[in-house]
Amino acid sequence: MDTQQILDTISRIVHIGTVIVLGGGTVFMWRVLMPSAAELPDAEHDKLREAVVSRWKKFVHAGIALILISGFYNYARLATGHKGDGLYHALVGTKMLLAFGVFFLGSALVGKSKAFESLRQKRGRYLGILVALLAVIVAISGFVKVRGKPVIPVTPPAETASVTN
Numbered sequence: 001m002d003t004q005q006i007l008d009t010i011s012r013i014v015h016i017g018t019v020i021v022l023g024g025g026t027v028f029m030w031r032v033l034m035p036s037a038a039e040l041p042d043a044e045h046d047k048l049r050e051a052v053v054s055r056w057k058k059f060v061h062a063g064i065a066l067i068l069i070s071g072f073y074n075y076a077r078l079a080t081g082h083k084g085d086g087l088y089h090a091l092v093g094t095k096m097l098l099a100f101g102v103f104f105l106g107s108a109l110v111g112k113s114k115a116f117e118s119l120r121q122k123r124g125r126y127l128g129i130l131v132a133l134l135a136v137i138v139a140i141s142g143f144v145k146v147r148g149k150p151v152i153p154v155t156p157p158a159e160t161a162s163v164t165n
């Protein structure tokens, strides 16, 4: 295994591992923690929410950084092998835009900015949207990975006019 292969492997492990932690944590909060915490008295519920968000925030911020670094590394390594493969670039481009939406929503839900207080008031709804976006992103990523590289016909250079007399 050469250095390049070691870096590719580390980047893939970091990318997928981080996605598992953040995606799993989001599903847990949406479907397990929130409904269970809703049964607590208001004061305890507020205290628990504050404690959970202040801890989860560190995972969200570090996770976004790791996904961005490993994602751009993956793209730099793999995109050159997909020259002329329009569908690959369209799908990976769409995935990146969706990922930026996920990063925005995830950050807003753990942030303190007054501008996004309305999102935090409807936390359950936005956690559901986050999970749906994550599912689409994972589906796109899995598809482009398994689809591989299509064979793109190379157009032969135009024949040079030959003078035959």
Ligand code: HEM
Pocket (backbone or CB within 6 Å): 012, 015, 016, 019, 067, 068, 070, 071, 072, 074, 075, 076, 078, 092, 096, 099, 100, 102, 134, 137, 138, 141, 142, 144, 145
């Ligand atoms: C929420 C955000 C994201 C999720 C859930 C996600 C998920 C995934 C998954 C599951 C894979 C498949 C890995 C495999 O089977 O080998 C993957 C691959 C990849 N990701 Fe992400 N990713 C995210 C963000 C990003 C971002 C922001 C970028 C680029 C800046 C990126 C670039 C890539 C690339 C280039 C690949 C390899 C695609 C290929 O096989 O050609 N990802 N991602």
